[in-house]
Amino acid sequence: MVRWGHGRRLWAGLLVLATALFGGVGAAQATLALTPQQSAWIAQQQGKVFSVGFDPYAGMDSFVLQGKRQGLLHLLLQDMAQETGLRLVPADSKDWDAAYQRFVGGKSDILYGANPTPEREAIMRFTAPVVRYPYVTLARKASSVQTLADIHAKRVGFIENDFVQQALPQAYPNLHFESVTYSDQLVALQALEAGRIDAFVTSGGGVEVEYLVAHPQLAVVAQLRAITSDMTLAVALDQTELQGILQAYISQRQDAIARLARQARQIYNRKALQLSPAELDWLEHVGTAVVGAAEDYLPFDYQSKGQYKGIAGETLQAIADTVGLKLTVVSAPFAKIMDAARAGQVHVVNMAKTEDRLKDFIFPHPFSTERDIVIGRKTSPPVSDIYALDGQRVAVIEGFWHEEYLRKNLRQPHIVTTADILESLRKVRDGEADYLIENPTVVEYYINGLGYQDLAKRGETSGDSALYFGVSRTQPELAGIMDKVIPLLSFEELKYRGLQTVPAVENEANRRLLWLAALLTLALAAIVTLTAVMARKLTNERLSNQFLREREQLLYTDVLTGFFNRNHYSAHIAALEQSMALPAAVVVADLNNLKRANDAYGHAVGDELLRLFAQQMRTQWPQATGYRMGGDEFLMVLEGADPQAVQGQIDALLARCAQTPLVLDGGVTLRPSAAIGFSIRTERDSTMDQCVARADQHMYEAKVRQKKRSTDHMAT
Known part of the structure; x- marks a missing residue:
């Protein structure tokens, strides 16, 4: 962590710089839609400087890199000044407590990052959050705490006066633990390493990356998405116009704020990962890697419209998104990709690590340790x-x-x-x-x-x-950057995401059936044509229409469950996007323990579990459009859905499944269970693919939460 000891002169420089950049009120062209009263109020603030208090150790919000203080807050202040015409500068505070007391004492005008509480609302006005940072739970990698549920009956560390101490028991009332408070994160992390506490709950905001780099024996075991650090802008209770202007900025600049947050996170990650000066210089002045995507190596390598997809593609994109790296993708057979890489024309290739390749390539940490x-x-x-x-x-x-x-x-x-x-x-x-x-x-x-x-x-x-990215020896800085990022990535999460981006393999048995159906169609058409060209024209049309319906049934229906299949989804999704009644809910379900059932009792039992789960979904949502996307994956589209009721319907489905046994010979009883996530589509501009991706992410989070729960195993 960067300490604040030599910040006084730095703040003075920042104040001068901010004045030069932002000028006085009205120097920038305001583009927000403000009320006449708000515009008049801004005009009255000629020459006034508004100071903004904040936590100088708040991760990506404010940090020092290469002697320069930067971060999301500083990008926001610059954008606010340009959009409102107000003159905004960061206040000089040694820590959050000092920033808070300075604001309460009237020495700063705006406070960034305070969560609203009844006590604070008595003296402050709050905007909506600029961004929300989920709280995270850290634990030792080798400890018994691997999920949030594992903190039960354990010693859990918190920062003094952090509201999460009250919010956590309220959000998870069945978790009981001993709270231990610390003055700052460094002391808490040292206590966690030493085993004096079993877990540490603190705000995220990207700072967890810095913790993991500095303490590699620790891991983030849970993100508390129900408990967030809301980075609001607070003003004194009597500053109604200022609060309204700041709220207008937040409401009208959501896309710009998201872009600034991505930029700040990427730059902060460079600091947190402790990139060397050479690596930082490479990112600043080169910043682009040429990636070779081998053809026909699914599901790892897949190129589509100039984008590198598949598991390896998702992994590289995660690396790029972490530090702001740009990727240029070329595709060719693997042998040609390797020739180009040895010639220095390609910088990164997904490859195995062998002795003869060491002379041409640097191998960062493997991104998959699966053994062939x-x-x-x-x-x-x-x-x-x-x-x-x-x-x-x-x-x-x-x-x-x-x-x-x-x-x-x-x-x-x-x-x-x-x-x-x-x-x-x-x-x-x-x-x-x-x-x-x-x-x-x-x-x-x-x-x-x-x-x-x-x-x-x-x-x-x-x-x-293990699977590696081989990096050309002409790009040692790129190899060093990747070596620092890869250990922080989750292969299982990237594998899941990558599999969603590659095309489904066509089942050969189904393809043969389709060819047979086509041949039968030709034969039937020939017979009908020869025997009743004129006299039985009406009959011919009827038979032809019947065949088309049967062919469509074969192409687009999953015979096991009666749901539509992935082919139907791909062929009709564009029409469905335009015609569906909004708001619509997209529900993604992943049946638990199907492989375990197949292995233990045979595929016939697994098929019965799939049918039983599909029946329960159809009973829960009789008017919905259902799809079996493949294997144990299901998708339901609920048109005209009540967004507030969907989670309750999902809970009802899971409860019904828990009460619906499949009894096998010998008295063994199985019950279907699933990880389920959903998203709501409210606007035509939002595509189904985006909705499905959000629902997939929520389903994945549900699956992580279900892991190791006793209700998730097959009852016997």
């Missing part, structure tokens, strides 16, 4: 380790590291070279190869999507098969 697995036919013998593949035919994609790995470790390697993962899978299925080696996420994506149920995991590799 050996895939074969279900009838193939299991593989105890990599050496059991000696003499076996192993399908390997051309240019991939597996060939080098096999030739290095096996006495008699038998490599079957393929162009892509699809060819490798087909060669194993057709008996042209015995096994293939691949990342488990890739295998899961293709085997489930294609319906290759005759293939299965037969063993694991014994080497380092």
Whole structure:
């Protein structure tokens, strides 16, 4: 953390700079829609300087980087001055308590970041929050506290006078813990590291990144989205016009505020990550990385309209968003991408780390530590380790590291070279190869999507098969930046997000059925044409229409649940966006423990769970449009929904599921449960994809909250 000891001269400089930038009242062209009284009040403030008090240790709001104090507050003050014509400067305060007392004592005009309380509202007027920062819970990585629920009966640290001490028990009344207060965050973090407390609850605002970098043995185990630090602007009770002007700014500049917040967070992250002067200079003067996206390596690499998508693409975008990095994407087969990378034309490639690549590439921390697995036919013998593949035919994609790995470790390697993962899978299925080696996420994506149920995991590799981004040795600063960001990212979250951006794999069995249906259609049309060209024209039309309905049913309906499928959603979403009655609710559900049920009792039982859950959703929302998006994922569109009632309906659905058993032979009882999230669409300008993405995020948060809860397991 940056201390405030040498801030007096800095503040004097800032005051001069602010005067030069902002000038007097009316120097900037005000663009806000203000009342005549507000405009007249501003005109009366000629020559007045409004000082703004704030917490100098409030994360991205205000911080020092390379000797310059900057942050969201300073960007906001500049934008406010330009939009209102008021002359606004930050006040000089050593800490939050000093800033607060200075405001209460009338020595500053505006206070930034105070949460409204009954006591404060007796002496202040508050605007709506400029931004909201969720509180976070930190704990030791190796401790028993891994979720918010785990703080029950534990010692929990707080900052003195932080309102979260009262808000947390109110929001979670079933959590009981011992509160321990500290004078500042540094002391609390030291106590957490030393084991004197089990968790520490504090405001977010990006400052948690700095905590995690300085204390790598700690982790954020929960974000308290129900409890936020509201960064309001407060004025004295008699300053009605000033409060109204500030509120008008907040209401009318939401997009600009969001943009300034992203900019401030990215710059603050550079400080929190302790980027070196060389890395900061690279971001400032270069700031763009050329990324190679290999073709046909789903779900990790996928390029669409110049954007790098898939899991690797989402990971790189998360890195870029963290520090304000720009990405330029090029796409080609993997071998050509590697040639361009070795020539310095491509800077970053998703690749495996091998000895021969170390001379050309720097490898930051891996973004996935999944170990590659050996895939074969279900009838193939299991593989105890990599050496059991000696003499076996192993399908390997051309240019991939597996060939080098096999030739290095096996006495008699038998490599079957393929162009892509699809060819490798087909060669194993057709008996042209015995096994293939691949990342488990890739295998899961293709085997489930294609319906290759005759293939299965037969063993694991014994080497380092983690996934890395190889960075050209011509870009050491970029490699250093990525090395500092990657450990802070969640692979599971990025995997989930990345899978939503890649196209669904077409099931080959369904494709064959479609071809058969098409052939039958042609045959039927020929018979009808030959036998009743003229006399039975009406009958021909009827049969043709019937076929089209059946074909559409086959194309667009999930036969297991009777819901529409992803194909129907993709084909009709544009029309639905324009026609749906607003407000509409988009509900996303992910059935829990489907894989566990399949593994324990067979896929027939898993199918029954899916059908049972779909029935309960249809009972809850009989007029809604339902989709089974694939696997255990469901989507419901509730047109004309009451936004206030949706959460209650979801709770009712979950309660109904809990009371709806599936009884198996032997007395085993299963009950469907799910993680569910929703979003509300109120305007035509908001797309369904945006609504689904928000609902997905809420569903993911619900799944995280459900983790380790006893109600989330299969009852027996």
